Amino acid sequence: xxxPASFVQETxxxxxxxxxxxxxIMALSGGVDSSVAATLISRAIGDRLHGIFVDNGVLRKDExxxxxxxxxxxxxxxxxxxxxxxxxxxxxxxxxxxxKRKTIGRLFIExxxxxxxxxxxxxxxxxxxxxxxxxESVSVHGPSVTIKSHHNVGGLPEKMHLQLVEPLRFLFKDExxxxxxxxxxxxxxxxxxxxxxxxxxxxxxxxxxxxxxALLQQADDIYIKALKEYSLYDTIWQAGAxxxxxxxxxxxxxxxxxxxxVALRAVTSVDGMTADWAHLPYEFLAHVxxxxxxxxxGINRVVYDISSKPPATIEWE
Ligand code: XMP
Numbered sequence: 094x095x096x097p098a099s100f101v102q103e104t105x106x107x108x109x110x111x112x113x114x115x116x117x118i119m120a121l122s123g124g125v126d127s128s129v130a131a132t133l134i135s136r137a138i139g140d141r142l143h144g145i146f147v148d149n150g151v152l153r154k155d156e157x158x159x160x161x162x163x164x165x166x167x168x169x170x171x172x173x174x175x176x177x178x179x180x181x182x183x184x185x186x187x188x189x190x191x192x193k194r195k196t197i198g199r200l201f202i203e204x205x206x207x208x209x210x211x212x213x214x215x216x217x218x219x220x221x222x223x224x225x226x227x228x229e230s231v232s233v234h235g236p237s238v239t240i241k242s243h244h245n246v247g248g249l250p251e252k253m254h255l256q257l258v259e260p261l262r263f264l265f266k267d268e269x270x271x272x273x274x275x276x277x278x279x280x281x282x283x284x285x286x287x288x289x290x291x292x293x294x295x296x297x298x299x300x301x302x303x304x305x306x307a308l309l310q311q312a313d314d315i316y317i318k319a320l321k322e323y324s325l326y327d328t329i330w331q332a333g334a335x336x337x338x339x340x341x342x343x344x345x346x347x348x349x350x351x352x353x354x355v356a357l358r359a360v361t362s363v364d365g366m367t368a369d370w371a372h373l374p375y376e377f378l379a380h381v382x383x384x385x386x387x388x389x390x391g392i393n394r395v396v397y398d399i400s401s402k403p404p405a406t407i408e409w410e
Contacts, residue, residue, distance in 0.1 A: 097275035108137035119219030121146045123160035126221030129273040133260045140170040150177035151292035154310035184301045190410035197291045218255035286331040295410040299338035309336040311389045312355045332359035343393030352393035368402040
């Protein structure tokens with residue numbers, strides 16, 4: 094019978110056998126899966142695990158600093174790389190969602206390979222692949238139709254001639270979370286909503302500028318903090334704010350404004366494959382709308398997305 098404690102113990106033993114005296118490099122995203130996988134590997138081989146966490150410029154507000162801090166507190170050997178400018182430069186003028194994804198995926202691999210080259214002793218690549226990824230990568234990358242290409246699955250290993258270490262390959266998300274808590278990873282990190290690899294780049298419809306990222310980060314931060322304050326965060330599969338390429342007229346004091354619109358998205362789901370829009374209380378929505386409009390200069394309208402998946406997807410791009 095499966096228990097988190099027995100899984101942890103057995104997996105650490107297996108990892109020691111598999112890795113021996115070698116070194117492992119691994120890209121960390123701040124997400125549940127890569128964080129739990131890295132912590133397991135680090136329990137087996139200590140600082141011979143070399144984590145790399147890249148700031149791609151489209152993370153959430155303060156996320157880079159906060160996640161790095163958490164990793165340090167857990168005791169992981171992690172290097173943070175500020176690559177924001179590179180990503181902004183290359184994303185400039187790109188409006189097509191798949192072009193944005195491909196750009197971010199390509200740059201990420203470039204940055205990661207550069208860092209990996211500094212650790213020539215690494216023979217293994219750690220990955221936080223979980224069982225649904227194994228199944229979904231078949232349908233996402235399969236021969237039929239690519240709806241949205243995901244760059245957090247695959248891509249790296251073929252180019253790098255490294256052997257894979259994937260300690261979570263047979264676990265479902267709820268099991269990964271239990272293992273994470275068993276390992277003493279802070280609950281705030283374990284309960285985090287999924288966040289896409291291309292980050293806020295696919296939540297800014299149309300082209301991306303540093304200014305738009307800053308606007309969206311502020312609105313998103315207000316929204317997510319409020320979900321936590323109202324104890325709604327844990328009842329939701331995933332939530333985030335989307336910056337629409339639409340300006341509309343508003344009034345502020347005696348002045349006419351002409352500013353951006355933000356859409357709030359929150360869904361309930363078991364696996365992200367289908368999802369229902371979350372029936373958030375009106376009182377909560379009113380609070381968030383006021384906070385955003387009163388505090389974020391450049392946004393004068395907030396709307397709530399009441400579409401389910403299918404036919405709408407969770408992300409807008
Ligand atoms: P959709 O929008 O397809 O999203 O309903 C389903 C889940 O996948 C996430 N998502 C992505 N994750 N790279 C990722 O790593 C991507 O390009 C990507 N696109 C969507 C989305 O956040 C949701 O959890």
